[in-house]
Amino acid sequence: MTDARIAYRRWKNRVGLSLMALAVALCLVPVVSVVFTVIANGASALRWRLLTHLPAPVGESGGIANAIIGSALLLVIAATGSVPVGIALGLYLVQRRQRPLARVARLVLDVISGIPAIVVGVFIYTIIVLPMHHFSMLAGGLALGMIMLPVFARTSEEALRGIPTTVHEGGLALGLPRRRVILRLVLRAAMPAVLTGLFLAVARVAGEAAPLMFTSLSDTDWPRSPLGPVASLPVLLYTYAISPFDEWHRQAWAAALVLMAMILTFRLVTQAYGRWRYGRKAAP
Amino acid sequence: LFLVVLAYGAWPAIRAYGLGFLFDMEWNPNPEHERYGALVFVYGTLVSSFAALAVAAPVGIAAAAFISEALYPKLRGTVALVIDILATVPSVVYGLWGIFVLAPWVRMSLQPFLAKTLGFLPLFQGAHRGLGMLCAILVLSIMLLPIIVSISLDSMRAVPATYREAALALGATRMETIMMAVLAPARSGLVGACILALGRALGETMAVTMVIGNAHRISVSLFAPANTIASTIANEFSEATTDLYSASLIYLALLLFLLTLMVNLAARLLVRRLWSGAKENTHA
Numbered sequence: 087m088t089d090a091r092i093a094y095r096r097w098k099n100r101v102g103l104s105l106m107a108l109a110v111a112l113c114l115v116p117v118v119s120v121v122f123t124v125i126a127n128g129a130s131a132l133r134w135r136l137l138t139h140l141p142a143p144v145g146e147s148g149g150i151a152n153a154i155i156g157s158a159l160l161l162v163i164a165a166t167g168s169v170p171v172g173i174a175l176g177l178y179l180v181q182r183r184q185r186p187l188a189r190v191a192r193l194v195l196d197v198i199s200g201i202p203a204i205v206v207g208v209f210i211y212t213i214i215v216l217p218m219h220h221f222s223m224l225a226g227g228l229a230l231g232m233i234m235l236p237v238f239a240r241t242s243e244e245a246l247r248g249i250p251t252t253v254h255e256g257g258l259a260l261g262l263p264r265r266r267v268i269l270r271l272v273l274r275a276a277m278p279a280v281l282t283g284l285f286l287a288v289a290r291v292a293g294e295a296a297p298l299m300f301t302s303l304s305d306t307d308w309p310r311s312p313l314g315p316v317a318s319l320p321v322l323l324y325t326y327a328i329s330p331f332d333e334w335h336r337q338a339w340a341a342a343l344v345l346m347a348m349i350l351t352f353r354l355v356t357q358a359y360g361r362w363r364y365g366r367k368a369a370p
Numbered sequence: 371l372f373l374v375v376l377a378y379g380a381w382p383a384i385r386a387y388g389l390g391f392l393f394d395m396e397w398n399p400n401p402e403h404e405r406y407g408a409l410v411f412v413y414g415t416l417v418s419s420f421a422a423l424a425v426a427a428p429v430g431i432a433a434a435a436f437i438s439e440a441l442y443p444k445l446r447g448t449v450a451l452v453i454d455i456l457a458t459v460p461s462v463v464y465g466l467w468g469i470f471v472l473a474p475w476v477r478m479s480l481q482p483f484l485a486k487t488l489g490f491l492p493l494f495q496g497a498h499r500g501l502g503m504l505c506a507i508l509v510l511s512i513m514l515l516p517i518i519v520s521i522s523l524d525s526m527r528a529v530p531a532t533y534r535e536a537a538l539a540l541g542a543t544r545m546e547t548i549m550m551a552v553l554a555p556a557r558s559g560l561v562g563a564c565i566l567a568l569g570r571a572l573g574e575t576m577a578v579t580m581v582i583g584n585a586h587r588i589s590v591s592l593f594a595p596a597n598t599i600a601s602t603i604a605n606e607f608s609e610a611t612t613d614l615y616s617a618s619l620i621y622l623a624l625l626l627f628l629l630t631l632m633v634n635l636a637a638r639l640l641v642r643r644l645w646s647g648a649k650e651n652t653h654a
Contacts, residue, residue, distance in 0.1 A: 095543050102545035109432035116512040120467045200634035202573020208623040320462045342463045
């Protein structure tokens with residue numbers, strides 16, 4: 087009687103655990119497949135020419151160089167847009183953490199981070215593209231910046247909170263005005279962590295295509311002006327992937343590989359940098 | 371602010387249709403007899419998101435439980451890294467993979483199999499196309515996995531070790547320990563993970579747009595192509611010629627925004643309760 091019960095429980099234990107192991111395997115299969123196909127297909131399509139030339143009509147061998155540069159420019163715009171706002175917000179959230187307004191700001195940031203990227207695109211389209219009557223790099227960069235902002239504000243808040251209040255108090259005790267205490271002492275001490283947060287946020291938005299489709303649109307030429315449309319890797323990847331041409335499909339795979347490699351190196355460099363800075367700071 | 375701007379952009383459509391927009395099945399951009407209704411897309415969005423969640427949630431939670439409770443602790447760091455990588459793969463890359471790897475597999479293997487075994491259900495009837503609702507659901511659920519796994523992992527780790535020890539000391543098998551002493555206390559975190567994932571799924575644009583097949587109709591069969599709110603905006607926004615057309619698309623964006631807003635606020639509440647709960651536990 088009890089033996090049968092114990093055997094049943096043993097059996098249930100084994101089945102349950104194997105089901106969970108199976109779930110892990112189920113999670114891993116698509117990861118491996120995605121990474122593997124991107125590397126395999128991307129590498130076979132990757133040519134030096136592809137990285138250095140403009141897109142060409144189907145049949146001729148074109149490149150994706152303008153999209154790579156366009157992506158980089160968009161990210162620079164997004165970063166310059168969200169850095170001051172993000173740091174200011176982070177400072178405010180740390181220094182005035184109890185005020186009702188800080189709570190509201192936090193809630194708003196949470197809400198913004200939950201907005202689908204495509205809705206951000208529509209939003210920017212309505213307030214910038216419509217009044218200006220054409221698609222522009224500026225609009226695309228702002229859309230990306232808007233997506234970055236909540237992530238970055240949150241990480242810089244964390245970074246600034248990590249600075250002990252004694253630094254702050256010490257500065258004030260020496261008779262420095264608050265402004266200089268914050269700029270010279272607190273911000274400087276928090277800089278490595280803030281930078282890490284910035285790079286992580288950039289890596290996060292680098293692959294976004296949805297907000298760019300009707301803000302920066304796309305282009306077949308080199309990026310020329312911040313007020314004109316500009317090509318970017320994710321959008322190019324999208325248009326190439328749904329096109330009917332094999333040639334473009336291959337380039338899409340290559341673009342995917344370039345994009346993922348960019349994002350991954352960005353992240354790894356950031357992490358290494360963060361570790362290096364913290365390691366050095368911990369030493370003395 | 372978002373609300374105001376989107377409502378302003380959508381105003382012509384709101385005035386023309388009011389709330390009836392939600393329940394109208396027509397979507398006809400032909401300038402001769404324009405008529406727009408959102409029901410098809412709302413349906414597509416809800417079906418694809420909830421179905422994706424239904425696939426991803428059990429797998430994700432089971433995998434998280436295995437990683438948290440049965441895996442060597444040393445391997446946990448590696449797993450976190452893999453999850454990290456998965457989370458940074460841009461959604462266009464998932465879409466690309468969906469078109470060229472997943473869709474053929476779905477057409478060649480999965481759909482014939484489902485049709486043979488479960489073909490009596492209206493869910494699994496119709497031509498085997500590959501691209502369509504089923505494919506979108508699968509891609510979405512793969513994209514949801516990292517979110518679900520990482521948040522449920524956190525909430526399982528937040529369960530005090532004494533719970534596990536107590537259950538084991540009472541003679542429970544490992545499976546029983548996991549069910550009683552880990553999953554049950556972590557419940558609110560698991561639910562929060564699912565809701566956050568749902569919010570992500572509702573707004574996911576690029577990958578879905580690329581694999582769902584884009585057809586403006588409601589079909590019971592999961593094999594048929596369909597459309598979601600986000601994919602419709604992505605597809606048609608730059609082609610919207612008349613004011614009413616683009617206003618209707620902005621109206622769609624407004625709907626999507628409200629939908630995700632509700633889902634995200636619900637998730638925040640749950641997750642916050644979990645965190646305060648975890649804090650109380652550590653103090654006790």
